[in-house]
Amino acid sequence: MCKKILTSHSKWVEIEEGLTQLRPFEAVEMPRLTHGLCPNCYEGIVADLDDSGPPQKGVDSDEE
Numbered sequence: 472m473c474k475k476i477l478t479s480h481s482k483w484v485e486i487e488e489g490l491t492q493l494r495p496f497e498a499v500e501m502p503r504l505t506h507g508l509c510p511n512c513y514e515g516i517v518a519d520l521d522d523s524g525p526p527q528k529g530v531d532s533d534e535e
């Protein structure tokens with residue numbers, strides 16, 4: 472997982488970049504840090520899950 476945050480522009484950026492863009496030290500509010508996954512991580516996890524455990528289907532259902 473990465474340190475990406477969702478900026479106000481609905482753009483996922485590395486947290487350092489996001490903080491720079493948002494200028495939290497000049498802004499009144501701190502940037503909102505999401506606790507979700509960025510699309511990249513999400514896809515990675517989904518792909519991982521998809522790959523890890525195929526349900527037990529008869530792979531060789533040859534024996535009729």
Ligand SMILES: [Zn+2]
Pocket residue numbers: 472473474475508509510511512513
């Ligand atoms: Zn990520």
